[in-house]
Amino acid sequence: MDTLLSFRPLFDLFLIHLGFAYSQYIVLRAGAFSIGNVGLSAIGAYTAAILTVNYGLPLPVTLLAGAFAGLAFGALLAIPLARLRGVYQAIASLAFVQIVLSANLYAENVTGGAMGFSGIPKLVGTGTLLVFALATIHVMLAISRSRLGRAFDAVREDEGMAVSLGINAARTQAIAYMISGLLAGLFGSLEALHSYAVEPNQFGFHLIIVILSYVVLGGRRSVWGPLVGVALLIALPEISRPLADARIMIYGLILMAVMNFMPRGIVDTLVARRTRAANPEVRQAEVKG
Amino acid sequence: MFLQQIVNGLVIGGVYALFALGFTLIFGIHKIMNLAHGGIFMTGAFIGLYSVQAGLPLWLAFILAMIGAGLVSVIIEVTAFRRLRQSGEVEFSALISSIGANLVLVSIAQMLSKTQVLRFPFDTFPVVIFKVWGLRVSALQLAMAVLAILLVAGLSWYLYRTGFGRQVRAVAQNERAALLAGIRPSVIYFQTFMLSGMLAGAAGVLVGLAFNSIHFMMGDPFLLRGFVVVILGGLGSVAGALVASLGFGVLQTLSVAYLSSRLSDIIIFGLLFAVLLLRPNGLFGQDEAGVLRGRR
Amino acid sequence: MTDLVLEHVHKNFGGVIASNDVSMRVPAGRITGLIGPNGAGKTTLINLITGMLSLSSGRVLFGGRDISAEPADKVARAGMGRTFQNIRLQKEASVLANVMVGFHRHETCSLVAAILGLPSSRREDALLRQKAMALLGRFGMAGHADSPAGSLAYGHQRKVEMMRALATDPDLILLDEPVAGMNDVEALQLGRIFRELADEGKAILLIEHNMRFVQELCDHVYVLDGGRLIAEGKPRDVVADPAVITAYLGEE
Numbered sequence: 001m002d003t004l005l006s007f008r009p010l011f012d013l014f015l016i017h018l019g020f021a022y023s024q025y026i027v028l029r030a031g032a033f034s035i036g037n038v039g040l041s042a043i044g045a046y047t048a049a050i051l052t053v054n055y056g057l058p059l060p061v062t063l064l065a066g067a068f069a070g071l072a073f074g075a076l077l078a079i080p081l082a083r084l085r086g087v088y089q090a091i092a093s094l095a096f097v098q099i100v101l102s103a104n105l106y107a108e109n110v111t112g113g114a115m116g117f118s119g120i121p122k123l124v125g126t127g128t129l130l131v132f133a134l135a136t137i138h139v140m141l142a143i144s145r146s147r148l149g150r151a152f153d154a155v156r157e158d159e160g161m162a163v164s165l166g167i168n169a170a171r172t173q174a175i176a177y178m179i180s181g182l183l184a185g186l187f188g189s190l191e192a193l194h195s196y197a198v199e200p201n202q203f204g205f206h207l208i209i210v211i212l213s214y215v216v217l218g219g220r221r222s223v224w225g226p227l228v229g230v231a232l233l234i235a236l237p238e239i240s241r242p243l244a245d246a247r248i249m250i251y252g253l254i255l256m257a258v259m260n261f262m263p264r265g266i267v268d269t270l271v272a273r274r275t276r277a278a279n280p281e282v283r284q285a286e287v288k289g
Numbered sequence: 290m291f292l293q294q295i296v297n298g299l300v301i302g303g304v305y306a307l308f309a310l311g312f313t314l315i316f317g318i319h320k321i322m323n324l325a326h327g328g329i330f331m332t333g334a335f336i337g338l339y340s341v342q343a344g345l346p347l348w349l350a351f352i353l354a355m356i357g358a359g360l361v362s363v364i365i366e367v368t369a370f371r372r373l374r375q376s377g378e379v380e381f382s383a384l385i386s387s388i389g390a391n392l393v394l395v396s397i398a399q400m401l402s403k404t405q406v407l408r409f410p411f412d413t414f415p416v417v418i419f420k421v422w423g424l425r426v427s428a429l430q431l432a433m434a435v436l437a438i439l440l441v442a443g444l445s446w447y448l449y450r451t452g453f454g455r456q457v458r459a460v461a462q463n464e465r466a467a468l469l470a471g472i473r474p475s476v477i478y479f480q481t482f483m484l485s486g487m488l489a490g491a492a493g494v495l496v497g498l499a500f501n502s503i504h505f506m507m508g509d510p511f512l513l514r515g516f517v518v519v520i521l522g523g524l525g526s527v528a529g530a531l532v533a534s535l536g537f538g539v540l541q542t543l544s545v546a547y548l549s550s551r552l553s554d555i556i557i558f559g560l561l562f563a564v565l566l567l568r569p570n571g572l573f574g575q576d577e578a579g580v581l582r583g584r585r
Numbered sequence: 586m587t588d589l590v591l592e593h594v595h596k597n598f599g600g601v602i603a604s605n606d607v608s609m610r611v612p613a614g615r616i617t618g619l620i621g622p623n624g625a626g627k628t629t630l631i632n633l634i635t636g637m638l639s640l641s642s643g644r645v646l647f648g649g650r651d652i653s654a655e656p657a658d659k660v661a662r663a664g665m666g667r668t669f670q671n672i673r674l675q676k677e678a679s680v681l682a683n684v685m686v687g688f689h690r691h692e693t694c695s696l697v698a699a700i701l702g703l704p705s706s707r708r709e710d711a712l713l714r715q716k717a718m719a720l721l722g723r724f725g726m727a728g729h730a731d732s733p734a735g736s737l738a739y740g741h742q743r744k745v746e747m748m749r750a751l752a753t754d755p756d757l758i759l760l761d762e763p764v765a766g767m768n769d770v771e772a773l774q775l776g777r778i779f780r781e782l783a784d785e786g787k788a789i790l791l792i793e794h795n796m797r798f799v800q801e802l803c804d805h806v807y808v809l810d811g812g813r814l815i816a817e818g819k820p821r822d823v824v825a826d827p828a829v830i831t832a833y834l835g836e837e
Contacts, residue, residue: 080566086380087322091520092565095558098513102554142702145710147692153675154686161673164635165753166661166690179700205513209324209388216385249396255389256369263376272677279732 070185302538327508362486
């Protein structure tokens with residue numbers, strides 16, 4: 001029982017990062033290469049922290065406010081990013097994250113600056129996190145099976161084809177940005193109300209890289225990809241704990257190895273292999289093509 | 290005073306250029322975003338430092354750092370990217386694979402340095418200040434500027450005046466056509482990654498000397514700046530990256546000197562965001578005409 | 586009746602005239618052909634009609650409404666479906682999924698229902714699945730429902746594109762070389778389907794190289810060369826037109 005309890009912080013981290021991973025996943029699924037969700041998480045986290053500590057608002061209100069702040073900024077971010085494509089979109093969204101980070105550092109009297117915003121009561125436990133994480137997975141599966149998921153896939157695969165079917169690509173991606181913002185804001189709020197303090201650098205380049213690794217390593221098309229990615233990369237440092245100093249190196253080597261041998265990510269590669277086995281024609285076509 | 294800041298900014302900008310040119314070279318030619326570039330830069334600084342500590346003269350340490358960083362860069366190409374090129378999934382998988390490579394480098398440096406901030410011995414570079422027209426220029430700044438100019442000139446000569454360079458540029462324009470014309474890809478990749486790594490290694494030693502601080506995490510902030518410069522300069526454009534680096538160095542120095550250093554990042558990234566909106570392909574980039582949404 | 590009318594449609598790409606004063610009419614209930622040698626500007630014309638390219642001058646009227654300045658997705662929602670000369674499918678997705686995207690403009694369940702997975706969204710999904718299977722049956726493709734689209738033979742991929750275009754339930758269908766890469770039996774089978782669609786009241790614009798197919802199927806044919814219309818009329822008359830013969834032979 002004691003050992004089980006000792007894994008609880010790790011499980012909490014897994015649940016929070018699962019939410020972050022899905023907020024990244026949903027924009028990639030819609031064909032937008034934005035990494036701005038980390039900035040949106042920061043906005044959600046600070047919104048929830050400030051409303052709780054300075055204004056004493058109850059938990060449901062602060063969570064709602066954090067999620068809505070993420071959604072609103074996500075919608076705003078969608079407008080300029082719609083003009084950009086590919087890596088330019090990624091860099092512009094990176095600039096957005098840096099602007100949020102610097103603004104949080106600068107606005108010391110509101111955010112606490114570099115020292116961070118502390119003294120947040122711990123209002124969120126494993127149960128709450130689990131409920132929100134399960135709800136998120138449900139929503140992701142529902143979207144996949146709906147017209148929205150089909151529109152996301154069409155826009156990602158071939159924008160010209162998607163518009164020829166009457167899909168408004170800019171609007172479709174804007175919806176993805178809003179869902180991403182909602183999740184980022186919500187899980188940012190949960191993070192703030194779970195860990196006593198938030199500080200600006202927590203939502204920076206490092207977190208972007210971690211979250212992107214979850215999604216790309218796990219698989220960025222299947223709903224189960226991010227789940228597998230988060231589970232693996234959160235568990236890895238624990239499993240390799242005996243290796244002490246070499247842990248980071250092992251982590252790096254595993255990222256390299258998985259990408260080398262499963263370039264689409266774990267789940268998507270496995271799905272592709274299974275389809276290929278079930279459809280012998282595919283192999284034929286590949287040989288011909 | 291203002292002019293002094295401009296000079297300081299230009300010198301720093303020159304070092305940024307060394308870092309950014311290597312990054313943009315790989316991106317422009319192979320369409321690979323090498324996130325291990327910061328780690329290669331850091332490796333250069335470490336090799337330079339350990340060579341000096343072993344008693345070698347600085348000039349030799351500098352050359353060893355360049356060669357060492359170049360080789361590390363080539364090893365990363367082979368281990369992190371080579372297989373991915375055939376998979377057709379390079380865009381995303383190369384990002385994560387190079388993050389992995391970066392972590393390996395960072396982890397090795399962390400173990401070697403025991404997480405300490407390291408410094409060059411005090412007298413590694415003579416502390417001499419020249420005064421010209423009321424401006425103070427240290428011998429180190431002068432050396433940095435001269436080396437940056439020499440290396441950038443060397444790279445331009447290589448790319449635009451030699452047969453190898455012509456092949457490299459052919460691959461950048463159309464990899465498939467270049468391959469059909471008999472250019473061997475592995476030779477091209479070896480050259481571009483070697484060059485890119487050597488430039489990063491040089492930048493690493495210079496930055497280590499200039500800020501007198503070498504540590505295993507020093508690559509990350511440079512990687513961020515590298516993005517900015519590459520995008521502003523236009524992908525794969527040597528001249529663009531150079532102009533953007535110098536401008537970036539000056540802008541950063543000025544905003545730190547006259548505004549708060551905490552505002553400096555807001556200004557720089559705000560500017561980057563604005564530039565991208567006005568010119569979706571960068572200041573010097575060409576329109577790639579990928580937009581299908583509206584009527585063109 | 587939703588007719589398509591082009592009035593003096595003109596397009597130049599930085600001095601190169603790709604479409605030169607083209608006026609034509611694609612009436613509902615008919616199959617209209619558009620032929621011409623390679624590089625005559627047929628695909629450019631399709632892109633001008635469907636909103637992928639902007640007109641330099643002239644008008645495109647669809648059901649009496651001027652759509653010349655509308656973006657491609659709006660044109661599609663007005664009831665225009667198309668296929669692509671260079672097949673554009675989601676290659677890894679199943680045939681069924683590829684066809685189902687086509688229903689997009691008719692889906693009615695709310696966004697919230699789709700996101701939350703409410704019963705209305707699930708009912709719609711099941712209904713569309715059935716409708717898609719019916720379409721697959723009509724094209725003799727039911728057996729391929731779960732195959733990845735990219736694994737199919739060329740002719741089958743073209744059929745998937747057509748089913749997807751039909752799923753949008755368009756009033757006008759633009760078919761860009763629909764039987765390229767098919768044998769005569771398959772082409773004939775498709776021709777029958779096209780005729781049925783026209784009889785249902787849809788307008789069809791058929792771009793095709795296969796002259797026999799055009800002659801058998803089209804009610805009226807336009808001939809394009811160098812961006813300009815050089816002939817129009819009944820297929821029989823058009824193929825005998827000296828200008829058309831020169832245009833084609835000149836190419837050889």
